[in-house]
Amino acid sequence: MKRMISLAGIVGMLLCGVVTAAEDRPLAIAIHGGAGTIEKSKMTAEREKAYRAKLEEALAKGYAILEAGGTSLAAVTTAINVLEDSPLFNAGRGAVYTYDGTHELDASIMDGRTRQAGAVAGVSRIANPIDLAQMVMEKSPFVMLAGEGAEEFARAQGMAMVENSVFDTEHRRRQLDEAKQKLDRKGGDQASVNALPVPYRMGTVGAVALDREGNIAAGTSTGGMTAKRYGRIGDSPVIGAGTFADNDSCAVSATGHGEYFIRFSVAADICARVQYQGKTVREAAETVINDVLKPVGGTGGVIVLDAQGNVALVFNTAGMYRGSRTSSQPASVAIFGE
Amino acid sequence: MKRMISLAGIVGMLLCGVVTAAEDRPLAIAIHGGAGTIEKSKMTAEREKAYRAKLEEALAKGYAILEAGGTSLAAVTTAINVLEDSPLFNAGRGAVYTYDGTHELDASIMDGRTRQAGAVAGVSRIANPIDLAQMVMEKSPFVMLAGEGAEEFARAQGMAMVENSVFDTEHRRRQLDEAKQKLDRKGGDQASVNALPVPYRMGTVGAVALDREGNIAAGTSTGGMTAKRYGRIGDSPVIGAGTFADNDSCAVSATGHGEYFIRFSVAADICARVQYQGKTVREAAETVINDVLKPVGGTGGVIVLDAQGNVALVFNTAGMYRGSRTSSQPASVAIFGE
Numbered sequence: 001m002k003r004m005i006s007l008a009g010i011v012g013m014l015l016c017g018v019v020t021a022a023e024d025r026p027l028a029i030a031i032h033g034g035a036g037t038i039e040k041s042k043m044t045a046e047r048e049k050a051y052r053a054k055l056e057e058a059l060a061k062g063y064a065i066l067e068a069g070g071t072s073l074a075a076v077t078t079a080i081n082v083l084e085d086s087p088l089f090n091a092g093r094g095a096v097y098t099y100d101g102t103h104e105l106d107a108s109i110m111d112g113r114t115r116q117a118g119a120v121a122g123v124s125r126i127a128n129p130i131d132l133a134q135m136v137m138e139k140s141p142f143v144m145l146a147g148e149g150a151e152e153f154a155r156a157q158g159m160a161m162v163e164n165s166v167f168d169t170e171h172r173r174r175q176l177d178e179a180k181q182k183l184d185r186k187g188g189d190q191a192s193v194n195a196l197p198v199p200y201r202m203g204t205v206g207a208v209a210l211d212r213e214g215n216i217a218a219g220t221s222t223g224g225m226t227a228k229r230y231g232r233i234g235d236s237p238v239i240g241a242g243t244f245a246d247n248d249s250c251a252v253s254a255t256g257h258g259e260y261f262i263r264f265s266v267a268a269d270i271c272a273r274v275q276y277q278g279k280t281v282r283e284a285a286e287t288v289i290n291d292v293l294k295p296v297g298g299t300g301g302v303i304v305l306d307a308q309g310n311v312a313l314v315f316n317t318a319g320m321y322r323g324s325r326t327s328s329q330p331a332s333v334a335i336f337g338e
Numbered sequence: 339m340k341r342m343i344s345l346a347g348i349v350g351m352l353l354c355g356v357v358t359a360a361e362d363r364p365l366a367i368a369i370h371g372g373a374g375t376i377e378k379s380k381m382t383a384e385r386e387k388a389y390r391a392k393l394e395e396a397l398a399k400g401y402a403i404l405e406a407g408g409t410s411l412a413a414v415t416t417a418i419n420v421l422e423d424s425p426l427f428n429a430g431r432g433a434v435y436t437y438d439g440t441h442e443l444d445a446s447i448m449d450g451r452t453r454q455a456g457a458v459a460g461v462s463r464i465a466n467p468i469d470l471a472q473m474v475m476e477k478s479p480f481v482m483l484a485g486e487g488a489e490e491f492a493r494a495q496g497m498a499m500v501e502n503s504v505f506d507t508e509h510r511r512r513q514l515d516e517a518k519q520k521l522d523r524k525g526g527d528q529a530s531v532n533a534l535p536v537p538y539r540m541g542t543v544g545a546v547a548l549d550r551e552g553n554i555a556a557g558t559s560t561g562g563m564t565a566k567r568y569g570r571i572g573d574s575p576v577i578g579a580g581t582f583a584d585n586d587s588c589a590v591s592a593t594g595h596g597e598y599f600i601r602f603s604v605a606a607d608i609c610a611r612v613q614y615q616g617k618t619v620r621e622a623a624e625t626v627i628n629d630v631l632k633p634v635g636g637t638g639g640v641i642v643l644d645a646q647g648n649v650a651l652v653f654n655t656a657g658m659y660r661g662s663r664t665s666s667q668p669a670s671v672a673i674f675g676e
Contacts, residue, residue: 115601121459121571122484142570143597146460146484149569231487232480233459240578240603259481263453265578268603272610 026309026327027066028210031058031079033089033321035255035301036202040336048335051088055323055333058082062207063325072217072251073111073134075209080107080130080221083205087169089321090203092128095167095223097176103167105223106237107133108144112216112245112307119144119237125151125161130221132159133237144237167223179227203321204236206243206253208305216307218243218251218267225258234258240268247307249275250284255320256300260293270304281305282312289314364647364665365404366548369396369417371427371659373593373639374540378674386673389426393661393671396420400545401663410555410589411449411472413547418445418468418559421543425507427659428541430466433505433561435514441505443561444575445471446482450554450583450645457482457575463489463499468559470497471575482575505561517565541659542574544581544591546643554645556581556589556605563596572596578606585645587613588622593658594638598631608642619643620650627652 033055062079066072084092095103107129108119118137121144126132132154136145145153155161204222211217220243222236235242235258242258244267245251252267261267266288273284281304289302294316301315303322311329313322315337323333371393400417404410422430433441445467446457456475459482464470470492474483483491493499542560549555558581560574573580573596580596582605583589590605599605604626611622619642627640632654639653641660649667651660653675661671 110601117601122487140568141597142566142568143600144571144576146569146571149460149567153568228480229487230478230480230491231484233482233484238482238576238578239600240576240606244603259479262481262577263448263455265582265603265606268578268606269610272607272614276610276614 022212025212025214026210027063027212028305028309028311028324028326029059029062029066029075029079029207030303030305030311030313030324031055031062031083031205031207031322032253032255032301032303032313033083033205034203035315035317035320036299037317038319038321038335043335051321051335052333054083054086054088055321056331058207059323059325059331059333062209063331066209066211069212071213072209072211072215073109075211076109076207076217076219077130077134079207080205080219081128084128084130084221089205090223091205091221093167094169094172094203096172096203096226099180099227099229101176102164103223104228105129105221106234107219107221108237108239108243109133109137109219110217110239110243110245110251111137112218112247112251115246117143117239119239120150121146121233121237122231123147123150124164126154126159127162127166130219133219135159143239147231172226175226183227202255204255206255206303208245208251208253208303210305210307210309214247214307216245216247216251216305218245218253220253235261235266238262240265242267244268244271246271250281250304250306252302252304254300254302256317257298260296260298261300264288264292264298266293266302270302274306281310282314285312285314289316360550363550363552364548365401365550366643366647366649366662366664367397367400367404367413367417367545368641368643368649368651368662369393369400369421369543369545369660370591370593370639370641370651371421371543372541373653373655373658374637375655376657376659376673389659389673390671392421392424392426393659394669396545397661397663397669397671400547401669404547404549407550409551410547410549410553411447413549414447414545414555414557415468415472417545418543418557419466422466422468422559427543428561429543429559431505432507432510432541434510434541434564437518437565437567439514440502441561442566443467443559444572445557445559446575446577446581447471447475447557448555448577448581448583449475450556450585450589453584455481455577457577458488459484459571459575460569461485461488462502464492464497465500465504468557471557473497481577485569510564513564521565540593542593544593544641546583546589546591546641548643548645548647552585552645554583554585554589554643556583556591558591573599573604576600578603580605582606582609584609588619588642588644590640590642592638592640594655595636598634598636599638602626602630602636604631604640608640612644619648620652623650623652627654
């Protein structure tokens with residue numbers, strides 16, 4: 001009897017030890033809903049409230065997954081789903097219009113534990129492109145699928161198709177009309193797409209997370225650039241540009257002028273500086289966003305975290321819809337620059 | 339008179355000095371035509387001769403551009419055009435077949451001086467995809483265009499369209515038939531695409547070059563993977579994965595199992611190690627190809643050079659069609675491992 005109690009005690013102590021150790025491990029999540037010239041003067045109190053509420057909801061749902069012992073991948077997709085399902089952001093429901101008046105969505109996801117990744121580009125009938133990106137990662141031998149082929153894969157996997165018109169919204173249609181007027185005034189020169197104000201190409205959403213197992217993950221989802229043409233693919237579905245995750249360095253989701261983020265391999269470069277130069281995620285992100293991108297005109301921002309739970313939200317624009325929560329910092333959301 | 343002669347002499351000396359200095363600057367080009375299980379025992383003498391001749395031609399034409407004072411970008415596209423126009427390689431004329439019996443080609447190019455880049459994915463009517471990638475870089479505000487949209491852009495720029503059937507070849511059709519039989523025996527499981535022997539997904543071509551101005555560039559062109567489906571995009575059109583160039587670090591063109599090259603940001607990672615760890619191009623390439631990729635099953639190779647003219651041709655497969663020439667090393671081409 002004595003021996004049994006003793007054994008039970010030891011087992012109990014061991015279990016307690018394990019539970020405490022696991023609870024001691026840091027958890028973290030960060031999200032973004034696009035970076036750009038978000039001016040407080042042009043934002044109504046009501047609109048600001050709606051944005052904050054949606055960011056808080058995404059953060060809370062993602063963090064709840066982590067607290068319940070879920071994976072960083074699940075936290076990332078859960079948070080992104082909330083933002084995709086809201087018409088406030090340029091992803092899923094609120095996706096901008098292409099030049100031809102349709103919607104083409106891109107997304108990617110990466111698992112920092114295995115460096116497995118999945119990405120879809122130019123899909124038009126998938127309600128939550130981040131879910132399809134995850135399916136590509138988990139159910140195919142491929143990393144990146146595009147267009148109708150990606151949808152054929154989705155159908156083969158039993159994913160529901162939606163009409164492209166479910167992404168129609170009044171305010172995005174108005175942005176397209178304005179964008180096309182601006183383009184036409186410039187003789188339809190595609191180069192002038194670059195000259196469009198940032199709001200016409202902002203609102204990409206993304207998330208990075210760290211789970212109890214110490215694994216990090218990153219995901220990004222977008223409707224791309226208003227009035228985009230020619231099957232343009234931005235940085236969001238490009239692993240190493242808009243999304244990157246490696247337990248040994250960091251997890252990044254980016255938002256901004258995608259062409260610059262591809263050319264400067266922004267997500268991979270931030271993590272390379274962490275890994276090879278020993279920089280903190282904040283130092284690496286600030287260097288790339290402010291010292292590398294800004295001087296050449298590359299506008300945007302990133303959310304970054306590492307496997308120790310350090311988080312950095314960095315942007316070179318007036319504002320970035322963003323939020324974070326860690327096991328040592330309460331939830332906070334913000335829109336404008338500090 | 340004395341003064342004039344003296345002036346002419348000084349001018350002459352200055353000109354000589356300039357010319358000599360320019361001639362002293364290193365020139366370099368390296369090319370590849372795919373990496374894989376190229377076994378000497380299965381290669382006829384005639385076939386080997388044909389491969390060597392085509393590699394030598396690409397190298398000679400690319401190097402001639404550099405010697406004439408042309409840009410590294412021009413040398414890269416010229417060398418790649420030679421390989422695209424040959425049915426021996428899986429790019430342009432010799433592109434493999436998709437599962438559906440068509441051809442979908444990918445290419446990308448990057449300018450190390452400006453970090454400008456251009457890429458096309460899944461084009462089916464462009465004879466030389468590397469030329470369209472360059473056009474995207476130089477004539478559009480975009481970096482990456484896909485599918486019919488990319489072809490619409492090509493047409494708008496006046497580029498000639500070809501029938502998809504120009505890429506038909508007997509030996510690639512046979513490879514498709516064999517690949518589909520293998521797939522069918524495995525119940526059509528797409529995962530078994532990964533199990534296909536390397537020859538079914540090899541033959542991507544690429545080039546890197548250093549010009550007299552000290553600028554480096556990289557380009558890659560491919561027909562992708564035999565029997566690919568679902569609009570699969572490999573690493574070749576992904577900047578940072580299959581192609582990368584930055585004067586401050588290095589230029590890389592990759593060939594191999596594309597999914598691994600995307601997940602491990604191979605081209606950008608090699609250059610990050612050069613830039614942040616002070617590694618030579620050879621050390622960085624060998625670490626990534628042999629120590630990072632090989633243990634996880636990522637087969638393939640890279641050609642790399644830096645702005646000082648150091649060249650490395652590194653692969654973890656039995657062979658890689660390859661060649662290089664620099665101002666200090668005569669032209670050499672090779673196929674098998676040493």
